[in-house]
Amino acid sequence: MFRSHILWLIIGWIGWAIVPWYGFASTRRPATGDWPPSGLLAGLGDAPWLLPLALFLALPVPFVLARSRHTGLALIVGGLGGLVWMMLEGSAITHKGWAWASLAGLFGRLPEGQPGMGFGAMITALAFLFFFTMGLAARGAMKGDRFTTGAIGFLVASIALFVFWPVSTVFSQAMLPDGDISGATALYNRLTARDIWSLGCITGDTRCGVVWNSVVLGTLCGVITTVLGLAFALVAARTDFPYQRALRLLSVLPIITPPFVIGLAVILLFGRNGTVTLFLAENFGLTATRWIYGLPGILLTQTLAFTPIAFLVLIGVVQGIAPSMEEAAQTLRAGRWQTFRRVTWPLMRPGLANAFLVGFIESLADFGNPLVMGGGYEVLSTKIFYAVVGAQNDPGRAAALGIVLLALCVGAFLVQHRWVGSGSYTTVGGKGFAGTPAELPVWLKRAVYGTAIPWAAFTFLLYGLILYGGFVENWGRNNTFTLRHYVTAFGLDWNQYGLLWTGRAWNSLFTTLEVSAIAAPLTAALGLITAYLLVRQRFAGRATFEFMTMLSFAIPGTVIGVAYILAFNQPPVELTGTAAILVVCFVFRNMPVSIRAGVASMSQLDKNLDECALTLGANSAQTIRRVIVPLLRPAIVAALVYSFVRAITSVSAVIFLVSARHDMATSYIVGRVEIGDFGLAIAYSSVLVVLMGLAIIFIQWAVGERRIARPTPQAPAARAQEVAA
Template sequence: MESINKKGHNIWTTLTLIILAIFALFIAYPLILVLYKSFIDPESGVLTLSYFTKFFSKRFYWSTLVNSFEVTICTTLLSVIIGLPMAYIMKKVKIKGSGLLSILIVISYLSPPFIGAYAWIQLLGRNGALTNIINSIFHVKMNGIYGFSGIVLVFTLQSYPLVYMYITGALKNLDNSLNEAAESLGCTGINRVIKIIMPLIMPTMFASSLLVFMRVFADFGTPMLIGEGFKTIPVLIYTQFMSEVGGDDGFAAALCVIVIIVTILLFFLQRFMANRNTYSMSALKPMEAKKEKGLKNIAHVFVYFVAFLSIIPQIVVIYTSFLNNNGGQVFTKGFSLKSYKATLLAKDNSVIRNTYLFGLAAIAIIVILGVLISYLTVRKKNFFTHLLDTLTMFPYIIPGSVLGISFLFGFNRKPLLLSGTAVIMIVAFSIRRMPYTIRSSTAIIGQISPSVEEAAISLGASEMKSFTKVTVPMMLPGVLAGAIMSWITVISELSSSIILYTTNTKTLTVSIYTEVIRGNYGNASAYSTILTLTAVTSLMLFFKISGKKEVSI
């Protein structure tokens, strides 16, 4: 028995070191190169702070960081202002079609933000449908949705669902007897919400708010499309690195370091707030939705209006994809399938195949490594597994554009020449979305008693056999459900793929972005519709496998 345990221990140690080496190669090594390039002069090879001095000494550069903070702070506040009452109303009031509304809200969250950006351009751009109507009715001349206000609008409608899902999950664990006790003591209406419910869900609200902040701060697609003169720091990083007149690698690396520092500080702030403000509650008497009468039914109007605004981008792109057009740029009267013929039936079109193949390959890697890493960090705790757990969290913190640039720094020459290949795209997708599967798998393993595995070992099974035959099958439903959600985020990835793609490795999101830049809204809408339908189908599959009727975090 001792030799079996020793052998099992050696297997798990070997696995830990192999996985640690993989993550060291694809996370630590590229990020160290970014750090190196930001401090080293390429010509003299000496240590320098010139790149950082350049950034902080010129308003044109450091104002992008200020702009990013302005956008993210406003978006975060508005997301909470919308997401909190939405979650509370949906839990407290019987809303007709609440199940469908929840699905629509989740779809709006899973859709890439830049799709919402170009959909709103078609509605509120300088020549948008709504812009023309407003201008003709009120005899004004709107400049469109571009700039700060447009960016905040798109981000808010795409981010509040995250707050909504988090708070919905928190309200499920809220014991309604506290509400009833407060009401019996004379605390009614809005006072009860402020004094009882708000303090209890405050940790969840902080956690979701910081996640929104980090997500918006790192996004580059939306401000790139509708920012115009209002630049954010992810846009600056992209333009400095990908400049057609010769990008400045060292300066782009310094910008990446600044963004990494900011996001790491935000991450630790999130951890601190979560650890400091946590409550454990069991809902012995959960909140129940009740029918409201009279003026209280105005809640229906608020919920329907917000849900409609959220899903407008998907409605617009689907509608636009069927409009008759001249070459995808100029829409003419009537409907046709020209946009789909130009995309689906194009001879050199491989973007849909690439998206699905890269996505499936990435999900396979994510599931296998995610399950192994979560098992090692929960069941086989030691120095190496703790180091692995820390290292695997970095892609969660680091923006996709920064990861893409670091990959090009690290794998652009032999013997690790991966740039321009499908491999680097698959690895980037896998690394980017791995933390989500690891966290969900860790939670599942925490619910499985170690005594189950011990019983299998006592009956003669090895540790590895106990893991594959007992633990993995018990984890499988939860892991598959998590894998489907990861799949939706993988196929919607833009930030890293826009840096790493070539003509042969284009994906749907890259094609949508490039078509929008060219003004080919018909083709962009057709691609977006395919992406949206894939996400909706995947979401339905998630509900089927998980047995849930909603997505809550």
């Protein structure tokens, strides 16, 4: 008998017998003042199908109390049985009654269905899940480690519920019969529609399908961001460029920028009333057109937004090339150019392919920029959006488009996964002085400077514009200074009742901060636990498990958004309109980055450290808390920052999931942009950028640093820089 067995038995019983079974408090209609019924009470009343759950809750009790040898088996049967029963009754009985007519014939009609599951159901389900995993541990799974089995079970179950189930509803939605047409034919028709695949623009008469638009955009974006990213990486790692810090800042800025903000600045420059456009029109008589809307605009904004990501990928690649390789080439009489072409370049090639694929996937999944800059140029992500919210309101079509986009992204992700997994060169580890990297050939250095510096200047200019644009009356037409936009958005007032939050942005800002602040620690915790399991535990299906967790990263936000509204707008799990759906969405979309950060730094920690803690009598949870977490501070900071910031800036999935009650900053800003209220949008975006900067500083301060290195008079990196200088 373990305390955890007793604990989860009690929790299970409380969840079923006491806590309200249906609905979350926030969605509850104002009742008579009574608590909504628990599983027990509902079971005795209108919902007798909840009563059998007591059997599964009761089954392990005697075994646990009697400390029987068969406790494990009893826990497995009780837990699995309970979960299966909940799934069956949940999917068989919807809010209208029986889900399938045949059941009504069998059991008779139901007077009314059941609403979505609530806190009680959630707690009970968790208890069943942990019965099951504790049972497995008792039977010797994972060397009997209850924490590990529990963590794996919990992660697998939640990924199944919040990633795979929603995505699978997209597939079933695409197969929904359309009028008289059968499901399979409808799916075929939707997937092969002319406006998806048409090659009309090549033959000349019509437009091309939206897939080709997306693929062309993605390819261009991938190539350009890779080239720019490489230029920046070479400047940062291989030259004595004096403003390295500014370069680093440049790589951080887009991460804390909502995706469409850059688009706004580009419109302010190149739109019909843009500064550059007007300047050219006045001085050179060029007609002001809307040329920026469409492929050029999207490409420009995406390049601005995703070049830093390519930079971050490639700086690792460039720095990862062992300098001794290049030194060896030099001692073998290769000149700078020969060294670069025959040694440095081939070693970078897999990394370049990787950066290209990342840019390609980001471009396909991007929603904010095509929405703002697209004009008539349709891409998959925006088309999905309009299929759901526009006049069409055709979920089947949205689902089909979602499948196509998903296939493209996951395909590119699989290629990338293979490539990075096998093709990269790991340098044979040697001790001692690593050597100094070779200098670039002179003309290459010039080319790299010539590319990176103007682009960096352009980026900084745009950010300057964003800040400036919030303080002018009406950009391009009336450039007088004003605080009007800030007052409209963030106005405060006093009256006899106290402080009034009169600004129109407060509501969405508070929701955003609240949701992000809840999602970030959850994301980081789940991600790091997953990383711990991946790095430190060996279990059957580990590779599949890892792949599953990473796959959710490749699912574009728009697809996730559609999937969530399709899956969670009806019982058994009804979440639409709540803040919970936003939190859940962020947690599962951003978890892969936490996992990566955790895996990367955990692989550097000697496994002996935690094995040592285990032999000293600590259990897995204690080992994590006392040994691993303190050593993982950098990864924790990275995970927290990333998930917090992404929750604030993301727009693609969010735009489907917000409600009047729970509006998010980004979707509010997009709404402003769509009606042409640029001043307010820009003012709000500037505030977000500043807030996120502060949040990053706060998180770093709160988590603290990992102090293990002894202070050295001069770090090797500083030495290497001096040698280069």
